[in-house]
Structures are given as C-alpha cells and as structure tokens.
Amino acid sequence: xxxxxxxxxxxxxxxxxxxxxxxxxxxxxxxxxxxxxxxxxxxxxxxxxxxxxxxxxxxxxxxxxxxxxxxxxxxxxxxxxxxxxxxxxxxxxxxxxxxxxxxxxxxxxxxxxxxxxxxxxxxxxxxxxxxxxxxxxxxxxxxxxxxxxxxxxxxxxxxxxxxxxxxxxxxxxxxxxxxxxxxxxxxxxxxxxxxxxxxxxxxxxxxxxxxxxxxxxxxxxxxxxxxxxxxxxxxxxxxxxxxxxxxxxxxxxxxxxxxxxxxxxxxxxxxxxxxxxxxxxxxxxxxxxxxxxxxxxxxxxxxxxxxxxxxxxxxxxxxxxxxxxxxxxxxxxxxxxxxxxxxxxxxxxxxxxxxxxxxxxxxxxxxxxxxxxxxxxxxxxxxxxxxxxxxxxxxxxxxxxxxxxxxxxxxxxxxxxxxxxxxxxxxxxxxxxxxxxxxxxxxxxxxxxxxxxxxxxxxxxxxxxxxxxxxxxxxxxxxxxxxxxxxxxxxxxxxxxxxxxxxxxxxxxxxxxxxxxxxxxxxxxxxxxxxxxxxxxxxxxxxxxxxxxxxxxxxxxxxxxxxxxxxxxxxxxxxxxxxxxxxxxxxxxxxxxxxxxxxxxxxxxxxxxxxxxxxxxxxxxxxxxxxxxxxxxxxxxxxxxxxxxxxxxxxxxxxxxxxxxxxxxxxxxxxxxxxxxxxxxxxxxxxxxxxxxxxxxxxxxxxxxxxxxxxxxxxxxxxxxxxxxxxxxxxxxxxxxxxxxxxxxxxxxxxxxxxxxxxxxxxxxxxxxxxxxxxxxxxxxxxxxxxxxxxxxxxxxxxxxxxxxxxxxxxxxxxxxxxx
Numbered sequence: 001x002x003x004x005x006x007x008x009x010x011x012x013x014x015x016x017x018x019x020x021x022x023x024x025x026x027x028x029x030x031x032x033x034x035x036x037x038x039x040x041x042x043x044x045x046x047x048x049x050x051x052x053x054x055x056x057x058x059x060x061x062x063x064x065x066x067x068x069x070x071x072x073x074x075x076x077x078x079x080x081x082x083x084x085x086x087x088x089x090x091x092x093x094x095x096x097x098x099x100x101x102x103x104x105x106x107x108x109x110x111x112x113x114x115x116x117x118x119x120x121x122x123x124x125x126x127x128x129x130x131x132x133x134x135x136x137x138x139x140x141x142x143x144x145x146x147x148x149x150x151x152x153x154x155x156x157x158x159x160x161x162x163x164x165x166x167x168x169x170x171x172x173x174x175x176x177x178x179x180x181x182x183x184x185x186x187x188x189x190x191x192x193x194x195x196x197x198x199x200x201x202x203x204x205x206x207x208x209x210x211x212x213x214x215x216x217x218x219x220x221x222x223x224x225x226x227x228x229x230x231x232x233x234x235x236x237x238x239x240x241x242x243x244x245x246x247x248x249x250x251x252x253x254x255x256x257x258x259x260x261x262x263x264x265x266x267x268x269x270x271x272x273x274x275x276x277x278x279x280x281x282x283x284x285x286x287x288x289x290x291x292x293x294x295x296x297x298x299x300x301x302x303x304x305x306x307x308x309x310x311x312x313x314x315x316x317x318x319x320x321x322x323x324x325x326x327x328x329x330x331x332x333x334x335x336x337x338x339x340x341x342x343x344x345x346x347x348x349x350x351x352x353x354x355x356x357x358x359x360x361x362x363x364x365x366x367x368x369x370x371x372x373x374x375x376x377x378x379x380x381x382x383x384x385x386x387x388x389x390x391x392x393x394x395x396x397x398x399x400x401x402x403x404x405x406x407x408x409x410x411x412x413x414x415x416x417x418x419x420x421x422x423x424x425x426x427x428x429x430x431x432x433x434x435x436x437x438x439x440x441x442x443x444x445x446x447x448x449x450x451x452x453x454x455x456x457x458x459x460x461x462x463x464x465x466x467x468x469x470x471x472x473x474x475x476x477x478x479x480x481x482x483x484x485x486x487x488x489x490x491x492x493x494x495x496x497x498x499x500x501x502x503x504x505x506x507x508x509x510x511x512x513x514x515x516x517x518x519x520x521x522x523x524x525x526x527x528x529x530x531x532x533x534x535x536x537x538x539x540x541x542x543x544x545x546x547x548x549x550x551x552x553x554x555x556x557x558x559x560x561x562x563x564x565x566x567x568x569x570x571x572x573x574x575x576x577x578x579x580x581x582x583x584x585x586x587x588x589x590x591x592x593x594x595x596x597x598x599x600x601x602x603x604x605x606x607x608x609x610x611x612x613x614x615x616x617x618x619x620x621x622x623x624x625x626x627x628x629x630x631x632x633x634x635x636x637x638x639x640x641x642x643x644x645x646x647x648x649x650x651x652x653x654x655x656x657x658x659x660x661x662x663x664x665x666x667x668x669x670x671x672x673x674x675x676x677x678x679x680x681x682x683x684x685x686x687x688x689x690x691x692x693x694x695x696x697x698x699x700x701x702x703x704x705x706x707x708x709x710x711x712x713x714x715x716x717x718x719x720x721x722x723x724x725x726x727x728x729x730x731x732x733x734x735x736x737x738x739x740x741x742x743x744x745x746x747x748x749x750x751x752x753x754x755x756x757x758x759x760x761x762x763x764x765x766x767x768x769x770x771x772x773x774x775x776x777x778x779x780x781x782x783x784x785x786x787x788x789x790x791x792x793x794x795x796x797x798x799x800x801x802x803x804x805x806x807x808x809x810x811x812x813x814x815x816x817x818x819x820x
Contacts, residue, residue, distance in 0.1 A: 022095065022121035028087035030054060030080075035061065036123045040252060043123045045085055046070065048176045053079035055178060056087060056097050056106065058127055058143065060253065064274045069267075071127050071150040071255065072143050075106040076178045093119040095131050095141065108141045126252055127152050148178075151256040156233075156242040159187045169258040183262040187243050191362050192393070193232055195243070197262055197282065203290040204262050205282050206401060208355055211389030217355045219408045220280055272598040273738075284590050290358075291400045294329025298354075300404040310402070311349050312420040329400075334417040347421045348372065348384075352503070353409035356385050357399035363392040372413065383414040408504060486550050487562035489573055494518060494528050494564055501530065507580055508630070517576055525576035526561060530569070542570050548645040552618055556610030558633050558643040574643070578636050582696075583629035585638075592699055597734040599638055600696050601742065604771065606640030607632060611689060611764045614642075615682045621651040623680055627688035628669045629695060649680065668702040668712060672756055672785045683758035686767065690714075690753025697746050699731030714754050714784045717747060746771065748778050756785035 019026065019034050028034055033044035042061045045054050046068060057073040075097055084100030090107070097106040108131060118134040131141040144155045149171050151157065159166040168186035172178045183204060185197045195207040195215060208217015210232055215221060221230075233242040247254050253269035264282040269275075286292055286306055287299035293307035294316070300306060307321075309330035315321040317328040336346055365371045371392035375381040380396045387393070387410050402412070497518030498505050507515045513532030519525055531542060549560045564571040582603065585591040595603075607627075614622040624631075625647040633641045671687035673679045691702050694713050702713040720726045727735070730743055749770045755761050760782065762770065769775045 020122070022087055022089060024089045024091075024118065030083045030085040034087075034121070034123045034129075036125045036127070038125045040125055041071075041123055041127045043087075043129055045080075045083070048178060050176050053081060054083055054085055055079055056085060057178075058123065058129060060127075060269070062269065062274075065269075065276065067276060069276055070178070071148075071152060072129070072146075073148050073178050076148060076172075077180055078105050079179075080105060087121075089119055089121065093131075093140075095119075095121050110141050126154055128155075149258045151245070153246065153250070153252050153254065154244065156244045157186050159241040159243075171258045171262065172260040174260050177260075181260050183258060183260070185258045185264060187232075187241060192360055192390070193241060195264075197258065197264060199262060203358070203401070205264070205288060205290055206358060207282075209360065209387075209390055209393070211387060213389065216387060216390070216410060217403075218282075219405050270596070270598075273596065273736075277596065279594060287403050291327065293326045293402070295398045295400050296330040296332070296402075297326055298351075298402040298404055302406060310351075310399075310414055312414070312416040334420050336415065336417055346376070346415055347418055348376075348413040349416050349421060351404075351412045351414065353405045353407055354385075354412040355401070355403035355405065356387075356393060356410055356412060357383070357395055358401045359395065359397065359399075360385075360393040361396055362390075363394055365392040368392075375413075375415070381415065383412060385410050385412045407506070410504075486546060486560070489562050489564040489571070491564055491566035491569055491571075493520070494571060494573070496521075497526060498528055501528075508584075525578075527574045527576045529572040529574065531571065542572070542646070545572060545644070545646040545648070548620075548622060548648045548650060552613070552620075552622070554610060554613045554618070556606045556639075556641055557613065558641045577633035577641065577643075579634035579638055581630045581643075582632040582634060582640070585634070586629055586695060586699060587701055592731065593733045595638070595733070597736065597739045597743065600734065601746075603632070603634070603638065603640040604693060604696060604746065605768075607642065607689065607692065608764060608768050608771065610640070610642040611685055612768065615685070615764050621682075623649045623651065623682060624685050624688075625649060625674075625680060626666060626669070627685055627692060628666050629692060632692070671758070673758060679758075681758060682763060683761045686753050686761045686764060687758075689764070689767070690750045690761075693746055693750035693753065694729075697731065697734075697743055697750070698729050699733065714751075717751060718784055721747075721751065745773070745778070748781065751781040751784065752779065754784045755782050 017032050019028060019032060020037075022028050022034060028044065030045040033042045035042055039061055041058055043056075043058045045056055046059065047054055055073050056075055057070050059071060060069040062069065080097075080099055082100070085105075086098045088096060088098065090096050094110060095108045096104055099105055110131070119131050119140065120134055121129065121131050123129050126144075129143040130139045132138065133140055144152065145167070147155060147157070147167065147169055149169050151169060157167055157169070166186045168184045171181035171183040171185075173181040182199055183197055185195065188194050188196045188206070192209040194209055194217075196203055197205040206217065207215035209215070215230070230243065230245045233244070234240075245256070251268070255267055257265045257267055259265060262283065265278050266280040267276050268279055270277045282288060285301035287301040293299045296310050296313045297307050298310055300308070307326035309315060312333055313330035314333050315326075315328070316331045320326075320328050363371060363374055365374060365386075368386035371384050371386045371394070374392070375384040375394050378394075378396075382395045382397075383399060384392065384394045399414075403409075495501070497520050498516040499518075501514075501516050505517045507517050507527060509515070513530050516528045516530065517525065518528050546560070546563055549557070553559070558577065559575040561573045561575060563573060579585070585595050611624070611627075614624060622645075624642065624645065626644060627642070631642065631644040633643045635641065669688040669691050671680070671684045674684045674687075691714065694717050695702060698713060698717070700713055704713070717726070717729055720729050726744065726747055727740065729747060730740075734743070749762075749767060752770075753761055753767065766775070770778060
C-alpha cells in the first residue's frame with residue numbers, strides 16, 4: 001500500500017492531474033490542469049516556445065495541434081521562473097497564484113470589495129474562468145472581464161462613456177513572450193463607434209464607423225461575409241458601450257486575436273487539417289495601416305505607387321514623397337475663400353468606394369441634400385458623407401486615413417475651389433471638341449443606337465404580349481415556355497430591393513449585364529441580373545435561361561426565383577450567393593488562402609454533382625456550354641452552384657450531340673470541336689470542367705501565360721507533367737505534402753478531360769468515380785490540342801491548324817466565337 005501511494009505522489013508530481021474545481025481545500029499545482037465540462041478548454045501552467053518561464057493561463061484543449069492556442073493569461077507580466085506555482089483560494093476568497101515561497105504573483109483582488117467567505121473557481125465551456133460564491137452561486141469574478149489578447153464568443157469589450165475609459169485587448173510582446181506588448185485594441189469612446197488598434201497611444205488601424213450592422217471601413221464584412229455577428233450594445237443607464245460577436249454555428253473555436261505585430265486575426269479550428277486557420281486579418285496591405293499617406297492623402301493598394309493626394313491637393317514635401325515616405329501628407333493647392341462659402345466659388349467633388357477619414361463629426365440632418373447644404377454653408381467644413389444607418393458625417397479639420405477600395409466603401413464629397421472643379425470640366429470640353437470633329441461618326445452611332453433601341457423595344461413588346469397570350473419558341477426547339485409559369489416581379493419592386501440599383505449593391509458584371517444584390521420586403525436576399533442595353537446577349541439568351549433553369553432543381557445549381565419584363569427592362573431574379581463567384585476567390589491573392597485544399601475539393605465535387613444532374617439525372621439533358629469560374633457561384637459556406645444558363649442547350653429524345661453555326665462561349669474554356677466546327681455534347685462541358693479543374697488546383701487563369709513554351713495553362717500543365725515536375729503546378733497556398741496524392745489525381749483527371757477527341761474524354765460520372773478513387777488506375781492522357789506543340793503535332797489537322805509548324809492559328813480560331 002505504501003508503495004502504491006508513493007507511486008501516485010510521483011505520478012502527480014511529473015504528469016499532473018485533471019481537476020474540475022479549485023476550492024479552499026483543492027489546489028491546482030503545476031502541472032495540474034483544470035478542464036471545462038465538455039473538455040474544450042484547459043486552465044493550468046504552460047511555457048511558451050523557447051522559454052522556461054511558467055505562466056498560469058487558459059488554452060484550447062487541442063492535443064492534435066502543434067500550436068498551443070492560449071486565450072488568457074493571469075500573470076503575463078510576472079512569470080514564475082520554475083514549476084513551483086500553485087493556484088488556490090485564499091482565506092478571504094480570492095483566486096491567487098503563489099510560488100514555492102508562498103509569494104503572491106497574481107490575485108483576483110476582489111475580497112476587499114466583496115464579503116466572500118467561501119468561493120470556488122470553475123472553467124466554463126466558453127473558456128471563461130469564473131469565481132463563484134459557494135453560498136449564492138453568483139459569479140463574483142470572471143476572466144472575461146479582464147481580457148488579454150483574445151476576444152471570445154460572448155465576451156464583451158466595454159467602453160465607459162462617462163469616464164472615457166475602455167477595456168481593451170493587449171498584444172504579446174513577441175511571438176514567444178506573452179508579457180504586455182506595444183499594441184492594444186478596443187472601441188474608441190467617441191460619438192462614432194469604431195474598432196481601433198493603437199501602437200502605444202498612436203492609432204495603427206481602424207475599422208471605420210459602425211452603421212448598426214457592419215463596420216463600413218472593412219469591405220470583407222460585405223464582400224466575403226466572413227467577419228459577421230458583431231454587435232454594439234449601448235447601455236444608456238450605465239453609460240457603457242459593449243462590443244461582442246456571435247456566430248451562426250456558435251462554435252467557441254472561432255475567436256479574434258490581437259497579434260504582437262498589431263494585426264487582428266479571426267481564427268477558427270479546421271477539423272480536416274487539425275490546425276488553426278486564419279480566415280480574416282485586419283492588416284492585409286500597407287494601406288490598412290492608419291494614416292499611411294498622411295493628411296489629405298489617399299491610399300490604393302492596387303496602384304504601383306500606393307499613395308496619392310486627393311483631387312485639388314499636392315504633396316507637402318515632394319522630396320520625401322519621391323522617396324516613398326508619404327506620412328507628411330498633402331496640402332490644398334488652391335485655398336478656399338471663406339466669404340464665398342455657399343456661393344459658386346466652392347463645390348464638391350464625389351469620390352467613390354472610399355474609406356471615410358478619421359475624426360468625423362456628426363450633423364443632425366434628415367437626408368443627404370440637407371447634409372450637403374449644411375456642410376456648404378459652414379466655412380470650416382472640408383468634406384461630407386451621408387451613409388444609411390449613420391447619417392451625416394462631416395470633416396472640419398484634417399482628413400486622415402483615407403483609403404480607396406476596389407468596390408463597396410462610401411461616397412465621399414470633398415470641397416474644392418471652383419477653379420479646381422473647372423479643371424475637371426475642361427477635360428470634358430476637350431472631349432466635346434474632339435467629338436464635334438468626328439461628327440459624322442457620331443451621327444452614324446446615333447442612328448445605330450436608334451435602330452437597336454427600336455429593335456429591343458419590339459423584342460420587349462413581343463415578350464409582354466406573349467406573357468398574356470402565347471408561348472415563345474426557344475432555341476432548343478423542344479419546349480415552349482410561358483412567363484406565367486415563373487413568378488413575375490414588378491420593376492418597382494426590384495428598384496426598391498436594390499436601392500435603385502445602387503452601385504454599392506453591385507455584385508459583379510457578366511456578358512448578360514450587371515448583377516445587383518437586393519433585399520425584398522420580406523427580408524429575403526436576392527441577386528438581380530439586369531440585361532444591359534450594350535449586352536451581346538439579348539432576347540434569345542434571356543428566354544433560354546428562363547426556360548432551362550426554371551425546369552431544374554438541384555443544390556449545386558443556382559435557384560431562379562423569377563423574372564421581370566417591363567418595357568425595355570429584362571431581369572432575372574436569383575437566390576443571393578453571399579460569396580459571389582469562384583474567380584473572386586481563386587484569382588485574388590488576398591482571398592486565395594481562404595480556399596484551402598479541402599474547401600477546393602468540396603467545390604470540385606459540387607461542380608461535378610451539378611454537371612451530373614444536368615447531363616444524366618434531370619428529366620432533360622442539358623449542355624451548359626459556358627462553364628467557367630465566374631459562372632460558379634459560392635454560398636455562405638463556399639459551396640459551389642452552377643449559374644448562367646443563357647448559352648445552355650436542351651437535348652431531347654436520344655440526342656447526345658448537336659451542331660450550331662453560332663458558336664458562343666468564353667475563350668480558353670471551349671472544346672476544340674465546338675470552337676472550330678460548332679459541334680457540342682456532354683463532352684464539351686467535360687472539356688470546360690477539365691480547364692476549370694486545372695485552374696482550381698493551380699490558382700491561375702487558363703489564359704494567364706505568355707511564355708514561349710505554352711499557349712495556356714493546359715499546355716503548361718502538360719509540359720510540367722512531361723518534365724516530371726507537376727508539383728510545381730500546385731497553388732502554393734495548398735501545396736501541402738499531405739494532400740499531394742489527391743491533388744495530383746485531380747491534375748491527371750483534368751488532363752484527361754481536355755483531350756482533343758470527345759470520345760477520349762471521360763463522362764462526368766466517370767470523372768466522379770476517378771476523383772473518388774473508385775477507379776484507381778487512370779488511363780494515360782494524350783497531348784492536349786490547344787498547345788504550341790513544338791514537340792508533337794495533333795493527331796488530326798483541322799482547318800485552324802498550321803500544318804507546317806503544328807501551332808495553333810490564333811487568328812482563325814478566335815474568329816469562330818463571340819467573346820464575352
């Protein structure tokens with residue numbers, strides 16, 4: 001018995017034990033651990049990498065991760081130098097950390113303000129360490145009230161508006177030193193609530209103002225629908241403002257961390273890779289750093305020279321600007337005459353898609369026109385912006401931290417002297433003069449425009465008449481479609497839903513025309529495809545899309561909700577895909593990392609399931625004919641849905657292929673037999689899928705190659721395969737040896753799909769079996785046809801090939817299709 005007790009003593013000494021509570025009689029000794037009820041979190045002692053210091057903290061209980069994800073530390077600025085630490089409850093009821101000499105290194109220090117005779121410490125399933133009264137069960141202290149560097153689900157960052165103080169996150173000093181670092185983050189206690197990151201006392205990053213739903217200076221909150229669930233709770237009675245967040249899944253593994261170098265990261269546990277992934281970060285480009293371009297300077301990360309001055313301003317220090325030091329900012333080129341305020345001597349220039357400057361002042365106005373008028377009538381008002389949910393913002397002193405986004409953002413109106421505005425107008429006068437010289441051309445264009453408008457009006461009238469009387473015969477030749485079979489939306493209804501087709505609601509642009517996000521009166525989000533008058537597509541494609549997709553229902557096909565035909569307006573109303581299309585992620589270096597391999601594989605499988613339904617499982621056999629990344633839409637979970645059926649063809653009976661004299665589609669995705677001979681079949685879609693598969697694996701567009709050896713991505717992939725260097729094709733963001741087998745199989749299947757002869761390409765059902773490894777031994781692909789083929793000629797020589805050097809004749813090839 002004595003031997004057994006001695007064994008237990010040494011086991012506890014070296015390996016520690018797991019506890020449920022810390023009480024006055026039950027201590028937590030290093031390396032003991034306190035574990036939450038569902039085993040998600042642990043509280044105990046740890047040492048950072050390359051350090052022997054011991055800290056008492058809370059971390060995620062992820063034993064299969066190489067990284068200890070610490071969310072809270074008690075003694076971050078006073079570490080223990082050995083493993084003698086003990087967490088206990090003091091006689092007064094405080095939770096405390098003692099060393100081997102009984103010196104207090106940390107304490108909750110609540111006993112002085114509360115009558116606590118008996119208390120117990122527990123670690124909750126939310127990661128919150130609480131001190132409870134053993135008598136009443138009330139929480140008398142909690143770690144969520146004293147955050148370190150991490151914002152957790154159901155935790156609040158509090159601002160006391162009466163005392164102008166706030167609870168903030170504080171970064172680590174370095175990646176391996178958890179003591180308080182340079183950076184801190186919280187809500188700026190001002191009229192316009194914003195998240196700020198400060199470097200000491202200086203701003204380092206800000207989110208832009210809160211509009212009741214999102215922080216308008218963070219486009220990702222709109223665009224990627226990633227950083228959602230934030231809320232600001234204003235407690236007027238207590239004079240406090242609380243920032244918190246929630247998620248639809250309520251997963252406690254999602255959290256925000258302020259890093260030692262000043263970035264805010266949104267992190268989540270990936271069960272597939274068994275690792276922590278970053279799904280959003282605040283500092284993505286230099287322009288995200290506060291005041292990068294100084295006063296009255298604007299930053300655009302897409303420009304080679306990221307900083308520029310606002311219109312009407314010039315660099316304060318040209319010499320410093322030429323060296324790339326822009327912090328000195330800009331100064332006004334032409335001063336404003338205060339006595340001329342409100343007269344024609346001053347006006348406003350509209351800047352679109354902007355991040356509003358810091359230090360805005362709110363004005364109480366009822367609309368944008370009143371906001372403009374009040375700013376114009378005030379001598380010190382330099383700019384204004386009106387935004388729904390916020391109201392009228394004006395700037396009276398300096399304008400700092402202005403950024404130009406590629407989309408979204410707000411309209412910012414800056415005040416300029418009329419001479420500066422006239423300078424802009426003079427360019428239009430020059431254009432007008434040139435236009436007058438080309439008067440003959442203008443007349444011809446006007447005549448063409450009138451003819452085209454009359455033609456479209458006749459088409460529109462034909463649709464409206466057939467809505468109430470008869471069917472319209474489609475290109476397919478098998479079915480007649482009646483618009484009354486599909487819900488009809490009123491034009492006014494879609495105008496209201498899209499806020500009069502506001503550009504801020506624009507989701508994208510296709511051959512059909514622009515696509516706008518809208519919200520119906522019942523709260524349903526929609527996407528509205530509005531046929532552009534300049535579109536290369538017209539009545540036939542519009543009706544074709546209505547006919548085809550109205551007959552289809554599948555989770556990997558976008559759902560058509562209805563259409564609108566009103567005069568010259570022709571619109572299709574779809575379910576809204578919050579993450580836009582695949583190309584927005586796949587070819588954007590900043591968004592690519594969100595498409596980790598398992599997510600890309602899920603997208604590939606979704607496209608396959610959608611094509612299988614079109615080709616085999618639906619009651620109609622449908623050939624899409626325009627499969628490409630921009631026609632693959634992504635829902636909130638990045639699941640793929642095939643869209644845009646304006647080019648689709650329906651096969652009837654036993655038909656398995658068709659011919660057309662009107663070849664339509666997109667360069668780089670059309671099969672050889674379709675581009676050159678007008679023949680299309682299921683294998684045409686398989687070819688397009690093969691190109692798409694190679695793009696998903698490589699992260700590169702098929703047409704992004706200009707070297708001497710390869711015409712396109714297909715040729716480049718074939719070249720690397722022949723050189724036994726196909727791993728070089730893999731996108732670096734997914735190039736993990738753990739996934740090489742799956743990725744290489746996808747590349748091989750992609751090359752099988754783009755073979756020259758349709759009969760040598762696999763069907764989509766066979767593709768699925770290949771990707772699922774149900775077919776283990778893949779056939780050897782032949783050399784693709786769309787290459788510069790210096791080493792091998794195609795097996796057959798269609799008219800678009802130069803017989804002498806076996807290279808593609810691009811001139812004759814491109815003449816066979818209409819680009820979109």
